[in-house]
Amino acid sequence: xxxxxxxxxxxxxxxxxxxxxxxxxxxxxxxxxxxxxxxxxxxxxxxxxxxxxxxxxxxxxxxxxxxxxxxxxxxxxxxxxxxxxxxxxxxxxxxxxxxxxxxxxxxxxxxxxxxxxxxxxxxxxxxxxxxxxxxxxxxxxxxxxxxxxxxxxxxxxxxxxxxxxxxxxxxxxxxxxxxxxxxxxxxxxxxxxxxxxxxxxxxxxxxxxxxxxxxxxxxxxxxxxxxxxxxxxxxxxxxxxxxxxxxxxxxxxxxxxxxxxxxxxxxxxxxxxxxxxxxxxxxxxxxxxxxxxxxxxxxxxxxxxxxxxxxxxxxxxxxxx
Numbered sequence: 001x002x003x004x005x006x007x008x009x010x011x012x013x014x015x016x017x018x019x020x021x022x023x024x025x026x027x028x029x030x031x032x033x034x035x036x037x038x039x040x041x042x043x044x045x046x047x048x049x050x051x052x053x054x055x056x057x058x059x060x061x062x063x064x065x066x067x068x069x070x071x072x073x074x075x076x077x078x079x080x081x082x083x084x085x086x087x088x089x090x091x092x093x094x095x096x097x098x099x100x101x102x103x104x105x106x107x108x109x110x111x112x113x114x115x116x117x118x119x120x121x122x123x124x125x126x127x128x129x130x131x132x133x134x135x136x137x138x139x140x141x142x143x144x145x146x147x148x149x150x151x152x153x154x155x156x157x158x159x160x161x162x163x164x165x166x167x168x169x170x171x172x173x174x175x176x177x178x179x180x181x182x183x184x185x186x187x188x189x190x191x192x193x194x195x196x197x198x199x200x201x202x203x204x205x206x207x208x209x210x211x212x213x214x215x216x217x218x219x220x221x222x223x224x225x226x227x228x229x230x231x232x233x234x235x236x237x238x239x240x241x242x243x244x245x246x247x248x249x250x251x252x253x254x255x256x257x258x259x260x261x262x263x264x265x266x267x268x269x270x271x272x273x274x275x276x277x278x279x280x281x282x283x284x285x286x287x288x289x290x291x292x293x294x295x296x297x298x299x300x301x302x303x304x305x306x307x308x309x310x311x312x313x314x315x316x317x318x319x320x321x
Contacts, residue, residue: 033058044077044088060250062285069095093315096284100294100311103287109240109295110308111146113204119151119197120204121230121237123190124270125223125260126244128159128211131272135244135298136206137169138306148203150175153193155186155226156208166208172303176202186210186222187229194233207238220263227264241267242295247282248273254282257290266290272298275305283314 033055049070056066072095073088113120122139126132136152143150152170154177156162163179170177178193190207197205209226212219230237243266245253253271260266269292271283287294294309 043084044073049074049077056281059281060253060285061281062251062254062289065099065285065288068099068288096318097312097315099284099288100315103291103293111142111148113143113146113148116239117236118204119194119202119234121194121197121234121239122204122206123209123226123230123238123241124206124244125209125241125264125266126211127256130211130244130246130249130256131298132156132211132244133162133165133169133208135270135272135296135306136166136208137173138298138303139296140169140175140206141173141303142306143204144173144175149201151193151197151202151205152177153189153205153207154179155189155193156210157182157184157186157189158210158212162208187225190226191229191233194230194237198233219259223264240295241265242270243268243292244270244272245282245286246273247271250282253286254289257286257292261290261292266292268293268295270294270296270298271309275299275301283309 052073053066053070056069057063061069069092073091076091109116124132124136133156140150140152150173152166152175154163154166156166157180160182163182167177167179178189178196180189180192186209193205193207196202207226207230209223227238227241241264243257243260245256247253249256257266257269269286271286271294274283274297283294283297286292294311297307297309297314299305299307
């Protein structure tokens with residue numbers, strides 16, 4: 001039985017909530033390489049582990065996380081002495097799932113905001129071009145569909161067209177919009193948006209921010225100021241600082257994560273454009289390296305193509321053929 005036959009035999013039933021179709025390129029690339037590395041082997045040896053290391057790094061899992069996975073598999077091989085290709089399937093699945101769930105918070109955010117104090121304040125950060133505003137629009141759509149009263153606040157007041165783009169999304173998903181126009185102080189936007197949300201009974205406020213990385217000091221000062229002024233209106237705000245990363249940029253996503261985690265306390269991640277890349281391993285690498293849970297993944301261009309990230313469902317989809 002080939003490794004691909006084994007995977008097909010052990011394929012779990014796909015549910016509507018699995019991201020299988022959205023990570024097809026990553027899945028196909030990963031298993032083509034894994035199949036070639038295992039060809040003709042009856043056990044997992046040092047040569048295969050070297051090849052596995054290359055496969056994981058080329059999938060943009062990242063060197064630190066790759067070494068962690070290899071170390072764990074080596075320890076298992078030494079302990080159990082004999083691990084064949086079929087057992088490796090289960091072992092890899094378990095190790096990747098473990099790494100992802102280690103960084104998952106106990107606070108699971110659902111689109112109906114069950115158990116959350118309202119208004120829930122979500123501050124969204126990320127460089128221009130990663131799909132930040134589109135992600136905000138898709139999230140707003142899901143929250144509205146689940147009966148939430150949503151306010152989008154245009155805090156990216158420097159990029160040409162950013163305010164208009166967010167307003168168009170608010171109209172498209174039928175939610176409220178707050179802006180002070182281009183060149184306005186982002187902190188003032190956040191402050192007044194929270195006052196509006198508090199006074200008018202909104203369930204969630206999603207605040208867009210500028211995506212400039214020209215100067216880390218300026219970025220840090222700006223994001224810190226926004227957080228300080230929000231806390232004056234709602235002490236717990238922001239409830240979540242979410243960094244949006246483009247999965248297709250691979251190692252560049254790691255660099256962006258370094259900048260933003262240095263500038264502010266990032267509490268969650270959203271990975272976009274997973275459907276367009278064969279390097280979806282960045283989901284695992286970024287989450288593990290920065291110890292920040294992935295909260296949402298974008299798996300297509302449609303308005304519905306965003307999901308709450310479930311580590312087990314993601315790994316199961318990755319290991320399906």
